[in-house]
Amino acid sequence: MNPIATAQYGLLVASQRFDASAQRTAQLGDPKADVDLAAEAVEQISASSAFQANIAVLKTAGDMQQTLLDILA
Numbered sequence: 001m002n003p004i005a006t007a008q009y010g011l012l013v014a015s016q017r018f019d020a021s022a023q024r025t026a027q028l029g030d031p032k033a034d035v036d037l038a039a040e041a042v043e044q045i046s047a048s049s050a051f052q053a054n055i056a057v058l059k060t061a062g063d064m065q066q067t068l069l070d071i072l073a
Contacts, residue, residue: 003057003060003061004058004061006057007054007055007057007058007061008054008058010050010053010054010057011051011054011055013050014047014048014050014051014054015047015051017043017046017047017050018043018044018047018048018051021040021043021044021047022044024040025037025040025044
């Protein structure tokens, strides 16, 4: 399993979740839209946390590769 590819996909999914939630939140004034502002806030915080976690995976994978290169050098 490639942690970099997995983290990149996780970043994409988190970004899509955040975007979808932002679009639903933007419809708040529309009487036809049934928007739960509290649920959207939780979704945006959750997507943000997922984004940060995937960035941490990318940084860790980069550090591990650098350590391996240092060992082999």
